[in-house]
Amino acid sequence: MPLDITLFGIQMPTLLPIFAFSAVVQILVDRIMSDTGFYTYVWHPGLFRTAVFVCLFTTPCLLIYR
Numbered sequence: 001m002p003l004d005i006t007l008f009g010i011q012m013p014t015l016l017p018i019f020a021f022s023a024v025v026q027i028l029v030d031r032i033m034s035d036t037g038f039y040t041y042v043w044h045p046g047l048f049r050t051a052v053f054v055c056l057f058t059t060p061c062l063l064i065y066r
Contacts, residue, residue, distance in 0.1 A: 018057065021060075022056045029052060
């Protein structure tokens, strides 16, 4: 995959759409986990949310840039 993509005539790094997609998925996952009460079993919910986002963001990045 190319390192830069062109969207509406603007060149941007490939990581930008991956970041936006990961943010949307994180919002959905966070809503599901909070509705089910999963965060009552987690020691530090803010840290856990950050770790889930990092995992969601780095997985496609590592697949693209290997």
